[in-house]
Amino acid sequence: MPISKSALVRSTVLFILLGLAALLAIVGAMFWLVSETADSSKDLMQARTERSLLITLRSLGQDAETGQRGYLLTGNPLYLAPYEDAVAKFPAQMDRVQAAFEGDKEQAALMARLRQTLTAKFDELKRTIDLAKGGQHDAAIAIVNADSGRELMDDARQFFERSIARADQAVLDSIARQQRGIELLRWVTFLGALVILVVVGGSAWTVWQYTRQLVMAQREVATLNADLERRVSERTADLGRANEEIQRFAYIVTHDLRAPLVNIMGFTSELEASLDALQDYVGRDEMPSTGDEDDKQAAAARVAAFDDLPEAIGFIRSSTRKMDALINAILKLSREGRRTLKPESIELQAILENAADAVRHQIVEAGGEVTIAGAPPALLSDRLTLEQIFGNLLDNAVKYRAPDRPLRIHIQAGTGPGNTIQVKVADNGRGIAAQDHERIFELFRRSGSQDQPGEGIGLAHVRSMARNIGGDIVVRSELGTGSTFELTFARDLRKIIGAA
The missing domain is CATH 3.30.565.10 (Histidine kinase-like ATPase, C-terminal domain)
Structure with missing residues (x-):
């Protein structure tokens, strides 16, 4: 089927818009991935903070109990150093733990119970140490043997194990969310590249068909009778102008639509370069017209070339540049977050x-x-x-x-x-x-x-x-x-x- 000039313009604009749509889909996926990764990173850092605070608080309880036991067994005041250090740090550390969980009502209630449990444990430790210092060593040992302190510490240990396991699971969930987002971006990029490949192939085929028609027309002109020399010259001039126009369109399609196969940002640059040629063509006052329908199509092409496309290309260029830098940095943070410390x-x-x-x-x-x-x-x-x-x-x-x-x-x-x-x-x-x-x-x-x-x-x-x-x-x-x-x-x- 023959391809007219207006059909070539429509096809070129359509192919450009398809390419832009593919790029916009990839940019949208990048925005979504950045948002998801930022949320995952925030959750990951929060879970690590909670875990670190709980481990520190657990260590304080263990240090206090160790210091008490050492003192009751030996009577040497030097063994009280871990206990005294833990007693001094416990209130502030407990406040930090509660502050970290205050956004979760259920966890906040558990933290309040944990404060009561640990406070009771520290009180029991203080009573035994005070009795031992006052010479009532047997009374202190009797409190220890009553197992109330052990029960309090067992309750606290069970709580720590559950809470730390919860924080570990939150870390794993955040990493899994990041991996799913990266996999989705990979598929979107692949499908976008596939669409761009189809655009390039369709554009090349259209230009080849139109060029083939021009070549056939030139051959027909060459076989005309010598009496038609004037008409042949006019036709040749027309064909020369049409050939120049086709060359410009060929440059747009073959040069500016091959770049997306290399990378997205290169494709955007080529689209911007191709826009100048398109504007030069559709902006001409002497563009040939065959009717009102062609005039409407030409007007629509001018609006697309001078208004819509420059705005869309500018948005894509700025967005892809920024997204490329941001994604490389988060991946780097994610990889770093999974790196094994040595x-x-x-x-x-x-x-x-x-x-x-x-x-x-x-x-x-x-x-x-x-x-x-x-x-x-x-x-x-x-x-x-x-x-x-x-x-x-x-x-x-x-x-x-x-x-x-x-x-x-x-x-x-x-x-x-x-x-x-x-x-x-x-x-x-x-x-x-x-x-x-x-x-x-x-x-x-x-x-x-x-x-x-x-x-x-x-x-x-x-x-x-x-x-x-x-x-x-x-x-x-x-x-x-x-x-x-x-x-x-x-x-x-x-x-x-x-x-x-």
């Missing part, structure tokens, strides 16, 4: 010096300096996690330095309470507003002027890694003055992994 003997001083050396040339070029103070002890932890944490903090200090003064970075490392390591990274950069001190640790959230590249995932990733190694990170900062990030983590990661 405790090894580490010299923290060497890790800090390597992290400082990585950014030192940028600091020196800006007229600044970085210093490391303190005597960090040897520790057992995950090397890759520590390297990523300090690398991220120092990169941020360089990225968000104040433009009106030389950058100064000071790193202070040492031991902390409870067999922990504390590292403070202070700078004199832009600083962070008070209302943003917690916001900067949220996924996809940033603070201050957005004049630096980034997706708002770095510090959320740092906090997640810090908690993975038995610690946490907080910030103290004043806008316009500078920031100090305080990192605390376990000195021996094996105890954290063992407790988990």
Whole structure:
């Protein structure tokens, strides 16, 4: 069946719209996946926080009971150190646990019962220790033998086991949701690419058919009688113009619709390039017309070429660029969340010096300096996690330095309470507003002027890694003055992994 010029225009616009529809479907799937992944990541971090708080609270109860037993058996006050440390930390830790579960009425009620149980247990421990200190050792042993304290601790242990198992299941469910979203995105991308392939094939076939008709017409013109030379010349001129138009359409189809087979963003660029040629053609005042219907079609083509398509391409270009960066970052967080920690003997001083050396040339070029103070002890932890944490903090200090003064970075490392390591990274950069001190640790959230590249995932990733190694990170900062990030983590990661 012959293909007219108007049919070629309609086919080209139709194929372009089909390609745009495929791209929009993929972009929509990306938006959905990002939303789902953000929710899953939030649930995952919440479950890990709850688990960590419960394990710490359970350890306090066990330490208190161990200290009581040691003192009752030996009478040596030195054995009371774990008990006294647990008694001091218990109220604050219990408050943190209740605060973590306050959004769940059922869990909040269980936490209130747990507070009563542990409070009763701590009271029983105090009575026995006070009696022993007062010389009434037999009375203290009698309270222990009454088994009321053991029953309280058994109730608490059963609760801890159920709650920790619940948190573990929540972690697994969040990871499974992320995997399902990734699998769906893979299928949507595959089907979108298949649609684009069909579009390219259909466009190429249409152009080939139309070009074939032109070639046949040229051959007919070549066989005309010499008496028809004038008519042949006119026909040849018409065919020449039509051939140029076909070449432009061939460029749109073969060049700009092949790019989607490589990648989505390349396809968008080619569509944008092809739009110029289409606008040049349909915007001509001298476009030939064969009737009112063709005029309406030409008007519709102009609206599509000058209004609808540029707006859609602009949206797709900005959206796909942003989605590509965001998806790569969450996957990275997800993979990191599933990575197995490997405790090894580490010299923290060497890790800090390597992290400082990585950014030192940028600091020196800006007229600044970085210093490391303190005597960090040897520790057992995950090397890759520590390297990523300090690398991220120092990169941020360089990225968000104040433009009106030389950058100064000071790193202070040492031991902390409870067999922990504390590292403070202070700078004199832009600083962070008070209302943003917690916001900067949220996924996809940033603070201050957005004049630096980034997706708002770095510090959320740092906090997640810090908690993975038995610690946490907080910030103290004043806008316009500078920031100090305080990192605390376990000195021996094996105890954290063992407790988990």
